[in-house]
Amino acid sequence: MLVLPPVLFVAVLLLLPVAFITxxxxxxxxxxxxxxxxxxxxxxxxxxxxxxxxFRGRFVYSMEIALLVSVAATLAAYPxxxxxxxxxxxxxxxxxxxxxxxxFTSYLLRVIAWQIILxxxxxxxxxxxxxxxxPKGSAxxxxxxxxxxxxxxxxxxxxxxxSLPIFVVLENMDHRLQEAAADLGASRAATFWRVTVPLSLxxxxxxxxxxxxxxxxxxITPLLVGGPNNQLFxxxxxAFFGDxxxxxxxxxxxxxxxxxxxxxxxxxxxxxxxxxxxxxxxxQ
Amino acid sequence: MRLTSRLGSAGLAVYFxxxxxFLFAPLVVLLIFSVNKSAxxxxxxxxxxxxxxxxxxxxxELTGALLRSIAIALIxxxxxxxxxxxxSLGLLVLRGRAAALALTVLLLPLVVPYICLAxxxxxxxxxxxxxxxxxxxxxxxxxxxxxxxxxVIMPRLRSLDPAMNEAAQDLxxxxxxxxxxxxxxxxxxxxxxxxxxxxxxxFDEFAIASFLAPSGQPTYPVFLYASARTPALLPEVIAVGAxxxxxxxxxxxxxxxxxxxxxxxxxxxxxxxxxxTAPDSEQPATFAIGxx
Amino acid sequence: xxxxxxxxxxxxxxARPGTGQVSLVALTKRFGSFVAVxxxxxxxxxxGFFSLLGPSGCGKTTTLRMIAGFxxxxxxxxxxxxxxxxxxxxxxxxxxxxxQSYALFPHLRVFDNVAFGLRRAGVxxxxxxxxxxxxxxxxxxxxxxxxxxxxxxxxxxxxxxxxRALVLRPAVLLLDEPLGALDAKLRRQLQVELKQLQxxxxxTFVYVTHDQEEALTMSDRIAVVNRGRIEQAATPQDLYxxxxxxxxxxxxxxSNLMDATVAGPSGAGAQVRLSDSxxxxxxxxxxxxxxxxxVVIRPERIGxxxxxxxxxxxxxxxxxxxxxxxxxxxxxxxxxxxxxxxALVPNTGEDAVSAWSPGMxxxxxxxxxxxxxxxxDPAADGVAANPANGAG
Numbered sequence: 001m002l003v004l005p006p007v008l009f010v011a012v013l014l015l016l017p018v019a020f021i022t023x024x025x026x027x028x029x030x031x032x033x034x035x036x037x038x039x040x041x042x043x044x045x046x047x048x049x050x051x052x053x054x055f056r057g058r059f060v061y062s063m064e065i066a067l068l069v070s071v072a073a074t075l076a077a078y079p080x081x082x083x084x085x086x087x088x089x090x091x092x093x094x095x096x097x098x099x100x101x102x103x104f105t106s107y108l109l110r111v112i113a114w115q116i117i118l119x120x121x122x123x124x125x126x127x128x129x130x131x132x133x134x135p136k137g138s139a140x141x142x143x144x145x146x147x148x149x150x151x152x153x154x155x156x157x158x159x160x161x162x163s164l165p166i167f168v169v170l171e172n173m174d175h176r177l178q179e180a181a182a183d184l185g186a187s188r189a190a191t192f193w194r195v196t197v198p199l200s201l202x203x204x205x206x207x208x209x210x211x212x213x214x215x216x217x218x219x220i221t222p223l224l225v226g227g228p229n230n231q232l233f234x235x236x237x238x239a240f241f242g243d244x245x246x247x248x249x250x251x252x253x254x255x256x257x258x259x260x261x262x263x264x265x266x267x268x269x270x271x272x273x274x275x276x277x278x279x280x281x282x283x284q
Numbered sequence: 285m286r287l288t289s290r291l292g293s294a295g296l297a298v299y300f301x302x303x304x305x306f307l308f309a310p311l312v313v314l315l316i317f318s319v320n321k322s323a324x325x326x327x328x329x330x331x332x333x334x335x336x337x338x339x340x341x342x343x344x345e346l347t348g349a350l351l352r353s354i355a356i357a358l359i360x361x362x363x364x365x366x367x368x369x370x371x372s373l374g375l376l377v378l379r380g381r382a383a384a385l386a387l388t389v390l391l392l393p394l395v396v397p398y399i400c401l402a403x404x405x406x407x408x409x410x411x412x413x414x415x416x417x418x419x420x421x422x423x424x425x426x427x428x429x430x431x432x433x434x435x436v437i438m439p440r441l442r443s444l445d446p447a448m449n450e451a452a453q454d455l456x457x458x459x460x461x462x463x464x465x466x467x468x469x470x471x472x473x474x475x476x477x478x479x480x481x482x483x484x485x486x487f488d489e490f491a492i493a494s495f496l497a498p499s500g501q502p503t504y505p506v507f508l509y510a511s512a513r514t515p516a517l518l519p520e521v522i523a524v525g526a527x528x529x530x531x532x533x534x535x536x537x538x539x540x541x542x543x544x545x546x547x548x549x550x551x552x553x554x555x556x557x558x559x560x561t562a563p564d565s566e567q568p569a570t571f572a573i574g575x576x
Numbered sequence: 577x578x579x580x581x582x583x584x585x586x587x588x589x590x591a592r593p594g595t596g597q598v599s600l601v602a603l604t605k606r607f608g609s610f611v612a613v614x615x616x617x618x619x620x621x622x623x624g625f626f627s628l629l630g631p632s633g634c635g636k637t638t639t640l641r642m643i644a645g646f647x648x649x650x651x652x653x654x655x656x657x658x659x660x661x662x663x664x665x666x667x668x669x670x671x672x673x674x675x676q677s678y679a680l681f682p683h684l685r686v687f688d689n690v691a692f693g694l695r696r697a698g699v700x701x702x703x704x705x706x707x708x709x710x711x712x713x714x715x716x717x718x719x720x721x722x723x724x725x726x727x728x729x730x731x732x733x734x735x736x737x738x739x740r741a742l743v744l745r746p747a748v749l750l751l752d753e754p755l756g757a758l759d760a761k762l763r764r765q766l767q768v769e770l771k772q773l774q775x776x777x778x779x780t781f782v783y784v785t786h787d788q789e790e791a792l793t794m795s796d797r798i799a800v801v802n803r804g805r806i807e808q809a810a811t812p813q814d815l816y817x818x819x820x821x822x823x824x825x826x827x828x829x830x831s832n833l834m835d836a837t838v839a840g841p842s843g844a845g846a847q848v849r850l851s852d853s854x855x856x857x858x859x860x861x862x863x864x865x866x867x868x869x870x871v872v873i874r875p876e877r878i879g880x881x882x883x884x885x886x887x888x889x890x891x892x893x894x895x896x897x898x899x900x901x902x903x904x905x906x907x908x909x910x911x912x913x914x915x916x917x918x919a920l921v922p923n924t925g926e927d928a929v930s931a932w933s934p935g936m937x938x939x940x941x942x943x944x945x946x947x948x949x950x951x952x953d954p955a956a957d958g959v960a961a962n963p964a965n966g967a968g
Binding site: 445447450461550 | 645672683
Binding site: 001002003004005006007009010011013014015016017018020021024029031076079080082083084086087088095097098099100101102104105106107108109110112113114115116117119121122123126127129130156159160188213214216217219220223224234237238241242247250251254257258261262265 | 288289292293296297299300303304306307308309310311313314317324325326327328367368370371373374375377378386389390392393395396397398399400401403404405406407408410411423424426427430434484487488490491495505508509512521522525528529532533535536537540
């Protein structure tokens with residue numbers, strides 16, 4: 001059976017690691033030599049109800065940022081997708097490519113670029129100095145290493161990606177529906193709000209979820225443009241496996257994140273149906 | 285009555301192009317500062333210079349990291365595309381429960397956050413008594429990109445008339461020969477897309493590489509991250525970054541153009557009226573948004 | 577035959593003498609609990625045009641695929657010239673298939689499509705070129721050798737599929753509803769061409785179709801398949817004139833199936849009571865049986881006469897509908913015996929056509945040689961017959 005090697009591959013390299021993380025989170029394995037291993041929920045209780053309030057706080061903060069970015073990106077992307085599908089009829093695929101092109105360049109480089117732009121002596125500040133709009137050397141404090149920078153960069157990164165499912169659903173919509181509404185006397189605004197938007201909702205929600213789920217685990221952006229108060233939950237996980245190793249506690253955080261993501265996927269999963277068939281296959 | 289008023293259309297167009305400028309601005313910033321004489325990326329510009337490119341490619345660590353990433357990405361692309369072909373062919377004949385289960389497992393990497401997968405692999409490496417290595421990085425990358433390979437290859441495979449494979453065997457080809465002579469050539473555009481997507485994703489991957497690449501053998505993103513915090517290395521980083529950005533954009537354009545060219549060449553210039561598959565319509569996405 | 581003589585091109589693709597006889601012995605195919613093919617026994621003689629005819633889902637395609645090798649039988653044997661090939665992979669059987677979707681290779685030119693099998697068999701280059709050229713000439717597509725399938729029309733693609741299969745000189749050629757995707761006129765044209773082609777090359781053709789008209793036109797012999805079983809295998813004429821049961825009678829054209837009771841002997845045939853008031857003499861079919869039975873008569877055998885016409889075997893009736901077919905008139909008649917029948921009257925001119933209109937009273941002449949008794953349990957065939965109480 002041909003499907004076995006790939007399935008086993010994923011099983012070994014994904015399911016097995018997750019299983020191990022689970023074991024670490026309950027103390028059944030540990031990376032610290034010499035420490036006895038026994039089932040213990042102490043790390044879990046610490047994180048959920050005990051002294052790990054800093055991490056709970058960071059967890060909440062991460063969800064807030066993720067939600068904010070997802071909502072903003074979805075709202076901002078809708079007019080882009082609408083433009084492509086309804087206004088730019090003939091060149092829409094070429095323009096879609098233009099919109100998506102930055103998304104295919106290196107993510108790290110884009111974040112570094114924003115660092116250059118927002119930095120204390122970066123493009124924005126030095127531009128203001130050159131134009132004498134601010135005294136030289138005086139930087140806008142909230143521009144970098146702030147909630148703003150983290151949120152902005154995340155928003156920037158995901159916009160093209162969110163546009164895609166919205167575009168697809170607008171494209172698949174029979175545009176004659178809008179014509180019919182107009183035929184029946186609806187104004188442009190009414191047609192938009194009562195026909196287009198409701199029918200495009202599945203795509204909108206799909207785009208929203210496409211951003212939300214990865215952003216909850218985001219950690220690269222805060223590393224480069226976030227300050228000490230803007231680190232996200234992913235950074236905490238990273239710290240426990242890097243700088244100050246405590247693999248058991250880190251595993252608790254990792255499992256918590258995985259659980260959240262799974263819950264989100266299950267809740268919103270029906271909007272994410274991937275259709276792997278195409279319409280051109282002749283049915284026998 | 286048009287769907288959008290003239291003002292509305294103009295407004296949307298302005299919004300769109302403003303956003304495009306917004307999206308490309310950071311990339312342009314990189315391009316500009318890559319040829320800026322000064323070592324600090326700040327305004328005003330201090331003149332044109334290509335010295336950073338020279339310094340970058342004279343920097344052994346940087347070029348080493350680049351080559352490492354390219355090698356890893358190539359291997360990961362080939363490996364995951366091969367696994368993707370296997371998975372797609374295998375899923376074609378499975379039915380019902382087994383198919384749904386297999387597909388769920390295969391697409392699981394899409395859902396697991398990269399940081400969690402990275403630490404999980406770190407644990408796994410430790411548990412089997414190994415040490416962080418580039419092989420581990422390659423395997424980790426393969427897991428992440430395998431879903432993309434499947435999502436690209438499977439629709440293409442399903443759009444092929446299954447009778448063609450039977451016809452090939454009917455005419456005397458063994459199942460393997462039928463795969464080689466008929467199925468794979470017809471899959472070619474999807475295989476190319478898959479390889480490119482997998483390559484690009486692996487090349488840019490940071491989380492797994494940061495944990496699994498041995499110290500002293502960083503991949504390019506790991507090196508990039510370390511350099512971004514070292515002001516002295518920043519201009520070289522920007523220079524190489526500009527090249528990569530330009531290369532990526534070119535790759536995207538070429539890939540799309542190449543895919544369309546391959547489609548046309550594959551099935552002849554004009555479409556017939558028989559029950560053959562029509563050339564792929566130019567749908568960019570493999571997702572259909574369901575209503576639940 | 578010289579290559580320049582008509583049919584001479586076929587010489588290079590003609591069947592090897594004495595090959596192509598197929599026997600199916602207790603052939604069964606189960607998919608889980610569903611029995612697609614139910615222990616069928618069938619003899620397909622060599623060198624003829626044989627059709628498997630039946631409704632969708634009856635198992636005819638599954639049977640064909642077992643002959644081709646794409647389905648492995650659950651039990652039973654597939655014999656080709658005496659050898660059991662049921663376990664041989666399709667690539668090794670001297671059997672080739674023309675698929676419903678043609679299954680041409682879109683990335684190969686027409687020439688390479690046709691040459692595919694030859695190259696797989698390791699045939700030397702020159703011979704490949706020669707035989708491929710012959711095959712293309714046979715289907716009149718020599719000028720299209722360099723095109724890709726996507727550039728051909730449906731009919732042309734079908735011919736490429738034919739050439740591709742025939743060039744290998746198989747013992748048997750299997751065709752799975754190859755004309756399904758074509759429009760009516762093209763279908764009729766290709767039916768004639770296929771029949772002629774088969775006569776030219778002399779290879780056994782096994783043809784699957786649900787179109788009874790197509791089967792009747794082209795075949796030397798037909799097997800009518802229903803729910804995995806063979807209802808009857810015979811020549812087209814025998815199937816049409818002497819159907820073995822109600823299903824066959826009803827599947828091949830209009831049967832005018834009527835519930836009746838066989839009362840007793842009458843001359844060379846039997847006296848059949850259509851209802852309390854009406855009886856007819858029937859000379860064909862199971863004239864020896866007694867009791868409830870089904871009676872059939874073909875529409876073209878019914879004589880429609882003005883009401884009150886004298887003579888035996890005449891039932892009064894009411895003309896309920898007249899359909900103008902062009903070549904004739906289709907008359908729907910409600911008989912006084914309670915049965916509804918359809919009669920076919922040829923278009924012999926304006927007078928014949930205008931003579932009939934709905935609401936007229938007529939007399940239906942059901943000649944004894946046109947009626948046929950189908951014996952057995954009237955309910956067994958699952959075919960809705962015309963009950964004599966007029967509820968039909």
